[in-house]
Amino acid sequence: MTAPRPVATLVLDGRTLTCCAVAEAVGGPVSVRVDDAALVRIEASHSAAVAAVERRPVYGRSTGVGANKGVSVDDWPDYAVGLLRSHATSAGELRTPDRVRAMLLVRLNQLAAGGSGISPAAVAALAAMINADALPRVREFSGIGTGDLSALATTALGLLGEAPLPRELPPVRFGVHDALPFLSSNAATLADVALAGHRLQTLARAAITVATLTAVAVDANLEAFSPAVADRLPGDGGTEVCASVTRLCEPAPPVAVRIQDAFALRCLPQVHGSVLDTLGQLEALGDFHLNQAAENPLILALGPDQEAGEEVVHHGLFHLPGVALACDAAAVAVAQSVPLLLGRLAMLNDPLMTGLAPFLGAGRAGASGVMLLEFVAGSSLAVLRSAAVPASLGTVSISRGAEDDASFASRAAVQLFEACDAYSIALACELVAAVRAVRMRGLKVPSDGWGSALAVCAGLPDDLSDRDLTEDVALAQTLLPALAEVAVGRVVSP
Template sequence: MTASPHHSVLRVGDGTLTSGDVERVARGEARVVLAPDVLDRVGRWAVRAAEYAGNRPIYGRSTGVGANRGVPVTPDAGHALRLLRSHATSAGPLRSPERVRAMLLVRLAQLAAGGNGIDPAVVQALVALLDADALPPVREWVGIGTGDLSALATTALVLTGEVPASRPVPMTVTFGPGDALAFLSSNAAALGDAALAVAALRRLAAASLVTGSLTLAAVRGNREAFAPAVAVATPFPGAATVCRTVRTLTDPSRDPGPRGADEPARPQGAESREVAGPRDDPRGVGGPARIQDPFGLRTMPQVHGALLDALDRAEAVVTAMATAPSENPALSPEHGVAHHGAFHAAYLGQALDALRLAVAEAAATTLSRVTMLAEPELTGDEPFLADGTPGASGTMVVEYVAAAVVGDLRASADPAGRHTVTVSRGLEDGASQASLAARETLGVVEPLRVLLGCELLTAARALGPLGPAATLPPALEPVLEAVAEAVPRLGDRADRDLTTDLEEAVRLVDGLPALAGASLG
């Protein structure tokens, strides 16, 4: 990730780091620089930590760790290196470059906060490692939510030159007596995974409002479920956002935006494209087909709103922990040395467990909408949006795919925090399992994307040239046009393998909010 004219620059050490920041660096879209005062701040704390160590025992510097906490050790580089080597033990497949970069950035941001006593040369070496994209070989099973010890020990050994990285290491350092545990004492790998998951899920949550709005249009759903009064009746920020966003996306009179010079203005009275409505609707095209829709549409503010609020909570926890000096022991100018348990990532684990549950509930309503689109009583179309051939299957198996994905998402909603363990001769008698929670949360991203692709493809088929749907709101026209371009056979309803169509729809999902102008802000 050496400097490039196409890279933005992320300054670390100013006290803020968002999931979006982590994602940009993880993708190689931004390079990292330190805020001007970081090295001075870290250096002052290193001097102060050495002074404290001269007056009292300090865990990990002058003692062993874990159940060996009461064993005095000689505070020298040999002790530090032994600690790093023993704690580098790990197993499982190697993590992706994106996840490793995310971990390195989070650890750098935490160390830049000061209060840890680490040598500023370690911080400089970590910046150089990121800049050179020389990534440590971090394996999958690295922690139990009480510190990602093996991942960070492996990283430290890369910084010493003892373990090879993915590229030559530009700067090596020697870990002194106060550096080893200070470097290890972090949940940076879990936080990196969490940040990547939150950033991706926020995009998908916005996309779900677009696909849900398409379904609402396809079945001529009732927009009353998203009225301002509903936001009052469901007094939470996420519900208000869903109501506002869906109202905007499904507004039949809303102009989608400025037109090009060569694009004709929309004729008066043609604010939206009209196609045939459900065949049994006596009111014709224009109004809602029902006084109340099934829950998959009617409860979107409550269910998808809860997902947005869970995302906000997870983002707040990630942002706070990614820049907090959480190393054990904590060093304070007012209170000196304080040994503590801030490495126990219960806040993170619980926020992520709640987020996965919210994803699973939103996924269930999404599956409900896919099912609606197969129902003639709701669409006014053929069963499964087929071509009318007796017994034709149409989109039947798209619904099966969606249901299979929802099964995975429901299984992933099992709270990781309930699987606590006791280790280190009984001394460490609890674990947040935030590492597991973060991996599981990152793991729901692709299944959710596929599920939304199922809804996108099915709703677009219902709204296509042969579809019945009612009035297509202007904000959704660019979405349908994008699907029609990506899926050339969208209008071909003869029974056929829809795998390629679905793959193309899935590829469009992340970009749906931009196409429709669906901002969650």
């Protein structure tokens, strides 16, 4: 029996949560605690909300929502529950546990930032839900990039005891200052950004190691990765590619076999560097939004030296066109890098490049070898291109025109998940072929550098006969995280 993984308590302060921390935490049950200073901010914002509704109209507290913003509401206890019930409408497949855990984690951290006006009791109930791993049933179609209303309404109904949860929780009452503030967030979208973006970064670094094995197999001209090239690249990504390939290939052959290689290798720093830079920009933007109070309205407790005790700001901070654009850019960057991968597969299949049999076949004339890996990788490229169609170009006008634009950041983030799976398959195809080619050439394997990468791949079968390579590709996919570690210079046990 597998022992349960130890769960460290993650302290949320509304200030320092990162996409990386979210991705690393949600593979299983999560233990959380809200920082004491954050609890003070939450209480102050709630007190300010209570005072504000006595002084002025406040959207979603003394009024309806959407096009009903001008409608005064008096029966708030009943209206608040009705708001949650109506906004829980959704459709599609259920989201996976890691995505739901990530959403809950992000939402709790946003509330810890202070500014929602929500009650401390509602915050405590959400923390209890996370600690109990009582995950709500969140469906795929639930937002258009202006707030993940359905996903969060479903979560709130679970806390109220009205929606099914895998384990029972003490029900909490949502008051006038809890219903809309709980919903007013893009937590599900940002959770997807954190998870998909983190996985793509891992795959993108694994791609450096995989491409290096191809470079070794075809005796690549390493001048394309020299310091002279690295110094003339615009971002950190290309510099990282050059440094990693150079380190993994040390010592470089004294004389290059070819004066220069095809773009698939020669332009790897430029193309793949752009992938790394774009993914880094997405991560930075995600880290920013994870720690923002973006609920509408924003309710802030002012200091004692200011004229009023609270400030109410109605706004559009929940609108995330920048996140949508960053997700689209990441999907496009990954998609436009895979034609180079196909070019490297073509090199590995070419006897003029490797000195080996066509398609790395062995045992008989006309052997197909790894021929079909190009087909599988090409199929994955089609999926990547579909996932790279910019979601940010779409918009809708809803709620009788009161909400007349949509960023579709939610859809852009989901497309990153589609890109992850397809990219992983393409990389696995190149890896299977590159490892076979290196082995067939009988090269002297160094103890470190690309030898470390080959050691990670020791479990890949060395049967060269014509056979079904489906399981080889599946196994290669599982090796990619370790190869990402090799790319950044970490020692990995085979």
